[in-house]
Amino acid sequence: MMRCLVQKKTYLVILSSLLLFALLLYWTRRAPTTVDVRSGQSYKAQNVLKERLQNVQNSYDNIPYVLKESVAGRLALNGCVCEADKKPAIDLPFAQVLFPRVWAQDDFHTAFQEAELAQVKSRRQQEYNSFQQRYQTPADLLVIAEANSPLQYPTQGVEVRPLKTIVIPGLGLKEKHRQLHTVNLTATLGTFDVLATVDGVSIRGQGMMHMTLSSRLLSTLNRQLQFVTYTNTLFHPRTADTVQFETDGHQSVFTMKVGHAVIPKLYHSVYTGEYSISSLVTIATKTFLRYDKLQDLIDSIREFYPTVAIVIADDNEHPQPVKGPHIEHYIMPFGKGWFAGRNLAVSQVTTKYVLWVDDDFLFTSNTRLENMVEILEKTTLDMVGGAVRETTGYTATFRHTISVEEGGEEGDCIHIRNGYHHVIDGFPNCVLADAVINFFMGRTDKMQQVGFDPRLNRVAHLEFFIDGLGILHIASCDDIIINHASKIKLPWGKSDSEKAYAKFRYSSSDAVQIKNALFYFKNRLKCMSSN
Numbered sequence: 001m002m003r004c005l006v007q008k009k010t011y012l013v014i015l016s017s018l019l020l021f022a023l024l025l026y027w028t029r030r031a032p033t034t035v036d037v038r039s040g041q042s043y044k045a046q047n048v049l050k051e052r053l054q055n056v057q058n059s060y061d062n063i064p065y066v067l068k069e070s071v072a073g074r075l076a077l078n079g080c081v082c083e084a085d086k087k088p089a090i091d092l093p094f095a096q097v098l099f100p101r102v103w104a105q106d107d108f109h110t111a112f113q114e115a116e117l118a119q120v121k122s123r124r125q126q127e128y129n130s131f132q133q134r135y136q137t138p139a140d141l142l143v144i145a146e147a148n149s150p151l152q153y154p155t156q157g158v159e160v161r162p163l164k165t166i167v168i169p170g171l172g173l174k175e176k177h178r179q180l181h182t183v184n185l186t187a188t189l190g191t192f193d194v195l196a197t198v199d200g201v202s203i204r205g206q207g208m209m210h211m212t213l214s215s216r217l218l219s220t221l222n223r224q225l226q227f228v229t230y231t232n233t234l235f236h237p238r239t240a241d242t243v244q245f246e247t248d249g250h251q252s253v254f255t256m257k258v259g260h261a262v263i264p265k266l267y268h269s270v271y272t273g274e275y276s277i278s279s280l281v282t283i284a285t286k287t288f289l290r291y292d293k294l295q296d297l298i299d300s301i302r303e304f305y306p307t308v309a310i311v312i313a314d315d316n317e318h319p320q321p322v323k324g325p326h327i328e329h330y331i332m333p334f335g336k337g338w339f340a341g342r343n344l345a346v347s348q349v350t351t352k353y354v355l356w357v358d359d360d361f362l363f364t365s366n367t368r369l370e371n372m373v374e375i376l377e378k379t380t381l382d383m384v385g386g387a388v389r390e391t392t393g394y395t396a397t398f399r400h401t402i403s404v405e406e407g408g409e410e411g412d413c414i415h416i417r418n419g420y421h422h423v424i425d426g427f428p429n430c431v432l433a434d435a436v437i438n439f440f441m442g443r444t445d446k447m448q449q450v451g452f453d454p455r456l457n458r459v460a461h462l463e464f465f466i467d468g469l470g471i472l473h474i475a476s477c478d479d480i481i482i483n484h485a486s487k488i489k490l491p492w493g494k495s496d497s498e499k500a501y502a503k504f505r506y507s508s509s510d511a512v513q514i515k516n517a518l519f520y521f522k523n524r525l526k527c528m529s530s531n
């Protein structure tokens with residue numbers, strides 16, 4: 001009895017020391033459990049890659065070459081300018097209408113005082129650096145696959161969820177027979193292991209960030225490489241691990257994306273064989289001092305779409321009730337402004353699409369929302385603009401392309417031109433553009449993502465498309481037309497509220513200053529050219 005107890009105790013002691021030992025071993029071998037998410041700290045890989053790139057590029061320095069200037073001129077050098085077209089020698093009548101000249105604005109920095117500019121600039125540089133850290137991952141860095149490498153590995157398309165494990169596809173070694181075939185794997189954000197073992201292969205560093213596999217037989221090593229796993233050990237919602245894969249005399253690098261899956265935001269709407277506009281679309285508008293116009297707009301909408309929801313943002317000083325079925329009227333603080341109103345209206349939309357209209361537009365039988373829905377449903381586009389018909393009969397689509405040229409430390413150059421990129425297959429009246437007129441339908445989630453900067457409180461329109469460049473995929477169709485009730489009108493024909501609106505809307509000289517400051521700091525631009 002006594003002996004039995006003593007034996008049990010000894011077993012227990014041995015067992016617990018074994019456990020302790022195992023635990024210690026586990027602790028010492030485990031990958032680090034702290035993560036450095038400070039900007040600029042997670043880029044160990046950058047240095048490795050830079051060094052490799054140097055070696056690749058320096059090899060042929062002594063061989064001469066001749067520059068081809070026609071092509072060199074097209075390359076972005078480290079700097080850009082915004083240039084206006086020269087004034088033609090002969091001033092033809094209507095020249096500006098027929099051949100619109102490019103104008104340029106090169107003074108965004110003047111939105112700030114001379115004395116504070118240096119500080120603003122360094123502040124902007126800081127913010128820009130941290131923006132780049134947040135938006136780039138090691139998967140965006142340049143990687144060169146060197147010639148004649150015996151190493152086989154995936155160049156792209158490998159993805160692992162944070163803290164999860166995958167089998168790395170495509171690893172292999174192709175070389176002549178030798179005494180011992182060896183490969184090394186080194187990760188920066190996770191550990192390696194094997195899903196299965198193959199006889200005759202020796203493995204060192206299982207469960208660690210550096211693993212070595214070797215075998216006398218190439219075939220067994222290659223078999224073993226099919227079972228190599230990678231486990232991400234540092235949580236990051238969106239980054240990439242840069243893996244070094246080496247054998248004697250050869251090194252390669254590949255990246256595996258680490259990140260959560262994108263969670264979709266899907267809209268459930270009624271579908272009965274044809275598009276139900278009121279279940280798919282909400283009409284949004286912003287009103288200021290023009291209740292008569294707004295009522296005309298609502299009446300015109302109701303003639304064609306009696307049940308579609310209308311969201312109205314209103315920043316009048318003395319708001320008046322706007323009543324009716326399927327109308328949501330949001331009163332804002334007085335004079336909050338144009339983009340603040342757009343932002344508020346769009347934030348309240350729960351349908352898949354939102355249609356933007358100005359409060360002095362009028363629906364007609366040409367205002368076929370079904371056509372806009374159709375192109376959005378059948379393509380990958382995020383937004384489609386229509387055409388606005390003035391009281392004179394002139395119809396405008398206001399299509400523009402936007403391009404950004406890198407400008408180094410001073411900021412980038414933005415170039416806006418009339419025109420479009422391509423006609424869209426299957427939709428002969430529609431083209432791809434980067435900016436469209438203020439009559440457009442868009443995917444609600446995308447519009448909310450870009451947002452309308454509420455600091456733009458007076459005249460603003462293209463600013464939204466500049467913020468959305470690279471996010472929104474936009475079309476413009478000239479066969480979906482809305483009427484403009486006013487604007488081109490003789491001054492004595494204006495009503496009192498219209499006069500007040502015009503005064504309020506166009507009086508503020510600060511507006512230009514605010515705009516320039518946003519271009520300079522928020523968008524990090526130094527200049528703009530346009531036509």
Ligand SMILES: *[C@@H]1O[C@H](CO)[C@@H](O)[C@H](O)[C@H]1NC(C)=O
Nearest residue numbers: 183184210212246247248249
């Ligand atoms: C592989 O890693 C080991 C150390 O873990 C090192 O001794 C060896 O030189 C490396 N081999 C190659 C080919 O890089």
